[in-house]
Amino acid sequence: MAGNMTFEALKAAVKDGTIDTVLTCFPDMQGRLMGKRFHAVNFVKTSFKETHCCNYLLATDLEMATPDGYAATSWQSGYGDYIMAPDLTTIRRLPWLEGTAMVLCDILDHHSHEPVPHSPRQMLKKQVARLKALGFDAMMATELEFFLFAQSFDDIRKGGFRDMQPISGYNEDYHIFQTTKEEGVMRPIRNHLFDAGLPVENSKGEAETGQEELNIRYADALDCADHHTIAKNAIKEIAWQHGHAATFLPKWHHDKVGSSSHVHQSLWKDDAPAFHDTDGDLGMSDLMRHYMAGLIAYAPDYTFFLAPYINSYKRFAKGTFAPTKTVWSVDNRTAGFRLCGDGTKGIRVECRIGGSDLNPYLAQAAMLAAGIKGIEDKMDLAPPTKGDVYEDAKAQDIPQTLRAATETLRNSAFLREAMGDDVIAHYTRCAEWEQEEFDRVVTDWEIARGFERA
Numbered sequence: 001m002a003g004n005m006t007f008e009a010l011k012a013a014v015k016d017g018t019i020d021t022v023l024t025c026f027p028d029m030q031g032r033l034m035g036k037r038f039h040a041v042n043f044v045k046t047s048f049k050e051t052h053c054c055n056y057l058l059a060t061d062l063e064m065a066t067p068d069g070y071a072a073t074s075w076q077s078g079y080g081d082y083i084m085a086p087d088l089t090t091i092r093r094l095p096w097l098e099g100t101a102m103v104l105c106d107i108l109d110h111h112s113h114e115p116v117p118h119s120p121r122q123m124l125k126k127q128v129a130r131l132k133a134l135g136f137d138a139m140m141a142t143e144l145e146f147f148l149f150a151q152s153f154d155d156i157r158k159g160g161f162r163d164m165q166p167i168s169g170y171n172e173d174y175h176i177f178q179t180t181k182e183e184g185v186m187r188p189i190r191n192h193l194f195d196a197g198l199p200v201e202n203s204k205g206e207a208e209t210g211q212e213e214l215n216i217r218y219a220d221a222l223d224c225a226d227h228h229t230i231a232k233n234a235i236k237e238i239a240w241q242h243g244h245a246a247t248f249l250p251k252w253h254h255d256k257v258g259s260s261s262h263v264h265q266s267l268w269k270d271d272a273p274a275f276h277d278t279d280g281d282l283g284m285s286d287l288m289r290h291y292m293a294g295l296i297a298y299a300p301d302y303t304f305f306l307a308p309y310i311n312s313y314k315r316f317a318k319g320t321f322a323p324t325k326t327v328w329s330v331d332n333r334t335a336g337f338r339l340c341g342d343g344t345k346g347i348r349v350e351c352r353i354g355g356s357d358l359n360p361y362l363a364q365a366a367m368l369a370a371g372i373k374g375i376e377d378k379m380d381l382a383p384p385t386k387g388d389v390y391e392d393a394k395a396q397d398i399p400q401t402l403r404a405a406t407e408t409l410r411n412s413a414f415l416r417e418a419m420g421d422d423v424i425a426h427y428t429r430c431a432e433w434e435q436e437e438f439d440r441v442v443t444d445w446e447i448a449r450g451f452e453r454a
């Protein structure tokens with residue numbers, strides 16, 4: 001059971017009046033929770049079987065636009081419905097919302113009842129199944145970094161996103177006194193998520209004013225993505241309840257450190273770590289070496305899934321702990337991939353490229369596909385790099401702009417084979433649209449720079 005409540009327990013809680021609302025949600029392309037709030041009585045009587053949503057929800061952007069160019073749906077095809085099929089193993093109580101439980105849904109075609117191939121949860125399930133067919137399970141952990149602000153979302157929006165005040169006045173990396181001052185928000189985040197069944201490990205101050213990190217214990221890939229998505233939504237909700245804003249923008253200000261989402265990965269066989277081999281170099285098994293070789297070689301292909309917006313690319317800068325080089329190293333934070341726990345059963349690879357805005361289902365699906373390819377092709381892993389990788393001229397870079405990442409995605413024969421042509425066409429359109437929207441607007445920066453001086 002992935003949640004913390006069986007369907008029977010939900011029915012009992014509805015009967016005794018402790019639950020009156022069931023959030024029925026799914027993760028969209030941006031990794032947000034979309035869905036409906038059901039009266040709990042309706043949910044346990046009928047809607048637990050299925051409910052419906054407009055199919056534009058998997059063909060829209062952050063602002064809910066209806067871009068053209070998606071084969072899956074359009075104005076011409078009338079924007080029909082999808083089935084939202086509740087996954088009853090994911091029911092959980094949400095202690096920070098009174099009388100409320102949540103269930104995650106899978107998205108099915110309205111007519112065929114088949115999973116919609118470009119729905120993020122399905123994309124991850126597909127790669128998990130491919131890995132299972134090879135005899136392995138993936139264990140993942142995605143770190144959540146974000147900024148907390150003194151003001152509320154409403155105040156910041158009404159103020160035109162200017163004069164934003166981070167909740168702290170100085171770099172709070174591992175800082176206990178400063179984070180004590182933030183416990184009014186961070187303690188309920190940890191405790192409510194823990195009580196909702198998420199195995200929260202810890203929170204800590206990060207390396208910038210107002211920057212936080214939340215760590216959730218590793219879990220199998222689908223649970224990990226579910227945890228990340230629920231936690232991200234909860235962090236915003238709990239911050240809002242306390243009159244604060246929380247942002248997962250990777251770079252909210254050019255002078256401030258960016259926020260990332262590092263992804264720890266290991267493969268397991270029959271509940272034992274399959275990346276560990278006591279006789280292997282650094283304790284790595286051949287399986288791990290092949291997986292890492294695929295992960296690293298195909299990083300340019302799947303960069304879009306780690307950095308999906310214009311803003312994502314503002315985070316990649318020299319000397320910032322936001323690596324862009326497709327090399328690996330042993331416990332060195334400047335390489336794109338870091339070997340952690342070498343020589344132990346906890347040996348794993350951490351991808352450090354992704355920003356805090358990544359969609360965990362898509363990022364994990366893409367990285368699993370790359371790792372599977374490495375295993376299938378028995379790819380060779382190059383030796384680790386040493387020193388400051390930023391200065392290593394030989395090390396390959398991932399695409400440095402959304403435009404370049406869109407082209408590597410579009411032209412990736414590997415991703416087309418692993419995920420399907422239609423899925424890659426869908427996300428290529430998503431990437432193009434983001435760029436088109438940015439190209440259309442005039443930014444504050446160019447006005448201030450050139451208004452008088454140009």
Ligand code: ADP
Pocket residue numbers: 139140141142201215216217218264265266345346347348
């Ligand atoms: P740090 O030194 O950064 O504190 P941790 O030991 O806390 O590192 O691990 C970082 C993350 O890696 C945690 O979220 C943890 O759950 C996860 N992790 C630990 N072991 C594994 C593993 N075998 N596979 C995947 N993730 C793991």
